[in-house]
Amino acid sequence: xxxxxxxxxxxxxxAETRRLLRATVDFFExxxxxxxxxxxxxxxxxxxxxxxxAKEGLFATFMTPGGHxxxxxxxxxxxxxxxxxxxxxxxxYWYVWQVTVLGLxxxxxxxxxxxxxxxxxxxxxxxxxxxxxSERSHGADIYSTDMVLTPTxxxxxxxxxxxxxxxxxxxxxxxxxxxxxxxxxxxKADSRHPNYHLIKNVVNKQMYVSTFELRDYPVxxxxxxxxxxxxxxxxLNTVNVGKFxxxxxxxxxxxxxxxxAVTHAHRRMLxxxxxxxxxxxxxxxADAYVRLVAMKLFSDRAVDYFRSAGxxxxxxLLFNPMTKxxxxxxxxxxxxxxxxxxxxxxxxxxxxxxxxxMDIRGLPxxxxxxxxxxxxxxxxxxxxxxxxxxxxxxxxxxxAADDEFLFxxxxxxxxxxxxxxxxxxxxxxxxxxxxVAEFRKQADALRGLEVAKEQHADLDFLLSVGQLFALVVYxxxxxxxxxxxxxxxxxxxxxxxxxxRDFAQHATDLHGKTTTTDEQAAWALAQIRRPIADEARxxxxxxxxxxxxxxxxMRP
Numbered sequence: 001x002x003x004x005x006x007x008x009x010x011x012x013x014x015a016e017t018r019r020l021l022r023a024t025v026d027f028f029e030x031x032x033x034x035x036x037x038x039x040x041x042x043x044x045x046x047x048x049x050x051x052x053x054a055k056e057g058l059f060a061t062f063m064t065p066g067g068h069x070x071x072x073x074x075x076x077x078x079x080x081x082x083x084x085x086x087x088x089x090x091x092x093y094w095y096v097w098q099v100t101v102l103g104l105x106x107x108x109x110x111x112x113x114x115x116x117x118x119x120x121x122x123x124x125x126x127x128x129x130x131x132x133x134s135e136r137s138h139g140a141d142i143y144s145t146d147m148v149l150t151p152t153x154x155x156x157x158x159x160x161x162x163x164x165x166x167x168x169x170x171x172x173x174x175x176x177x178x179x180x181x182x183x184x185x186x187x188k189a190d191s192r193h194p195n196y197h198l199i200k201n202v203v204n205k206q207m208y209v210s211t212f213e214l215r216d217y218p219v220x221x222x223x224x225x226x227x228x229x230x231x232x233x234x235x236l237n238t239v240n241v242g243k244f245x246x247x248x249x250x251x252x253x254x255x256x257x258x259x260x261a262v263t264h265a266h267r268r269m270l271x272x273x274x275x276x277x278x279x280x281x282x283x284x285x286a287d288a289y290v291r292l293v294a295m296k297l298f299s300d301r302a303v304d305y306f307r308s309a310g311x312x313x314x315x316x317l318l319f320n321p322m323t324k325x326x327x328x329x330x331x332x333x334x335x336x337x338x339x340x341x342x343x344x345x346x347x348x349x350x351x352x353x354x355x356x357x358m359d360i361r362g363l364p365x366x367x368x369x370x371x372x373x374x375x376x377x378x379x380x381x382x383x384x385x386x387x388x389x390x391x392x393x394x395x396x397x398x399x400a401a402d403d404e405f406l407f408x409x410x411x412x413x414x415x416x417x418x419x420x421x422x423x424x425x426x427x428x429x430x431x432x433x434x435x436v437a438e439f440r441k442q443a444d445a446l447r448g449l450e451v452a453k454e455q456h457a458d459l460d461f462l463l464s465v466g467q468l469f470a471l472v473v474y475x476x477x478x479x480x481x482x483x484x485x486x487x488x489x490x491x492x493x494x495x496x497x498x499x500x501r502d503f504a505q506h507a508t509d510l511h512g513k514t515t516t517t518d519e520q521a522a523w524a525l526a527q528i529r530r531p532i533a534d535e536a537r538x539x540x541x542x543x544x545x546x547x548x549x550x551x552x553x554m555r556p
Contacts (some may be wrong), residue, residue, distance in 0.1 A: 001293055001544075002255045003084055004552050005029060010081065012398040016071040017078045020058055021085065027052050028089040033352070033554040036090060040355055043206045049093055054126025058082075059100060065108055066402035068120045073402040074108070076244070076306045080299070083245040087252025091359035092206040094249045096128055099166030101245060103129025105238025106175040106186045108407040110225040115188055119173055127172030131242070132189070133235060136163035136211065142235050147178030149185055149219060156180065156219040158187070161199075161211065168210030169198055175225065176214070177235055184231035187219045229411070236412035240320055244306065246363045247299040247323035250331030254292050257356040259552040261285070261338040264345055266549045281341050282542055287498065288337035289545045294478055294495045295327045295334070301481035307397035309405050314418050315391075318380040318473065325373035326470050328363040335360045352554070374466035375459065379415045381469045385447050388422035396484050423472065426479040433489060434532035435496035436479070442503045442527050443472045449523055455515055464510040471503050490540040497531035504528040 005025050010018045027049070028036065039046070053059045062079055064072040079101075086094035107119045107129075119129070138144045147160030158178060168174065174189045174196075189196060195217040203209045226234045262285060266276045275281055302319040309316045335357055339346045346353045364370050427443065430436040446468055455461050475496065482492045504527060510516060511524035 014400045060123035077398045080248045083248035084252040087249035088256045095207040100129040102131035102242040106225045106234045109234045122172040128167045130167040130171035130174040132162045132174045132176035134164040149180045158214045158217040161213040163211045165210045169208045183228045186226040186231040187223045233412045237409040241406045247327035250328045253356045254334045262548045284337045288334045297478045297481040301477040304397045308394045321373040321376045378466045384420045389419035391421045423476040433493040435493045439496045458515045461513045467506040490537045494541045500531040
């Protein structure tokens with residue numbers, strides 16, 4: 001179930017994809033743990049990885065849409081696999097890939113063929129890209145950009161500063177968002193241009209998160225990617241495509257940390273027996289494992305909805321903030337559970353774990369905040385819970401197809417009108433599992449929770465409701481993926497034992513809100529249910545955890 005460099009063969013993909021994924025794994029394994037840790041501690045720029053990518057055509061193959069050469073396509077399934085691998089070996093390596101994805105978003109959405117061809121050539125030459133959206137005074141609030149373009153005889157000159165822009169130190173192409181007197185604009189810039197002034201790296205990391213200033217930077221007509229409403233839509237639609245990778249980074253980080261933590265805990269003797277003999281240790285490690293498997297099940301299934309999306313099926317727009325918020329925050333919980341077990345070991349410089357414990361915190365915060373994504377998720381709640389529609393079943397999508405719709409998503413509006421298939425169908429298929437049935441009662445109850453009109457102005461209250469709704473969506477896709485993969489029923493029911501507890505926890509939080517009514521408080525208390533215990537099931541899942549001991553250890 002978990003990615004293991006020793007055994008994963010990527011058999012679901014075509015030959016060239018398998019070769020590139022294996023070559024990426026081998027690149028890191030050949031360097032070994034000490035070299036990767038030393039480069040992390042010394043904040044060394046990853047020029048060796050970028051040289052590898054250029055030599056193998058890794059970024060060019062995975063990030064160029066179809067029509068630009070053999071094996072090149074935008075394939076969310078294989079992109080997710082690469083993202084997970086990069087997270088597994090270090091968030092900084094993932095980051096240089098991630099921001100290149102974002103930088104390319106406005107380009108591949110543009111009708112400017114010359115700019116598209118230029119970007120494809122830059123990728124072939126081994127360059128990385130950047131996404132120049134955020135500004136220091138107002139973050140990613142694109143309504144308030146201070147990057148101003150003034151008309152000239154040959155186009156425009158751009159003046160303004162961008163902040164928190166990954167790869168801004170070396171990007172061959174920076175997609176920059178700004179405004180003219182007539183409205184918004186997206187244009188391409190080059191970090192090597194003399195009017196592009198790199199200021200500094202704003203984080204103390206191996207990754208380069210830049211702030212830069214454009215001073216009378218010349219923008220020709222052929223550099224313009226989008227104007228007006230199209231520029232605004234391109235910004236949001238790029239985030240829809242690019243920030244999905246946050247979930248797979250979290251999964252990769254947690255997988256590597258789990259091999260290390262479980263192996264250490266089992267081999268450590270305390271009072272004459274392995275630490276894993278203690279009941280509380282077993283519970284915490286098993287809980288971490290179950291949550292990690294759930295993260296992976298949800299994210300893998302979300303890929304299918306991205307790849308099958310179209311103008312009449314935009315369900316991916318719910319599953320995207322779910323991956324950005326729910327999966328990444330679950331990653332934090334997974335790391336914390338393991339850290340409680342390995343304790344001081346988690347601080348040691350020669351472990352992967354202490355890097356994981358630091359880096360996992362960033363992922364829920366790289367796309368606004370958890371609150372931003374929860375507020376977005378709430379837009380889908382009425383139709384999802386109460387107004388199902390009929391759709392063809394979405395199959396597992398690992399086929400070698402170009403996900404071209406992602407670059408013609410259209411206007412970034414109308415989220416509240418998006419319809420979904422009936423979530424209860426997936427739950428009904430597993431009704432015989434005790435904790436699926438128990439969680440289904442909580443999910444059904446959410447349909448009856450009444451929220452008063454005036455409470456819609458209380459975001460703190462609504463976010464608690466959003467957490468409850470997110471769990472229903474989370475369980476839905478987990479069940480779909482469990483059916484498609486034939487997941488062990490003991491493991492699946494253990495996942496839902498966790499979800500039952502989590503729903504009760506969020507119901508307790510809702511109960512304590514100052515604007516919660518007496519009726520809502522009574523509703524919340526009724527949702528505090530206990531998962532159905534089964535010693536044999538728990539023991540079977542624990543054996544899966546023990547199977548991770550020594551299953552992967554990176555060479556020194």
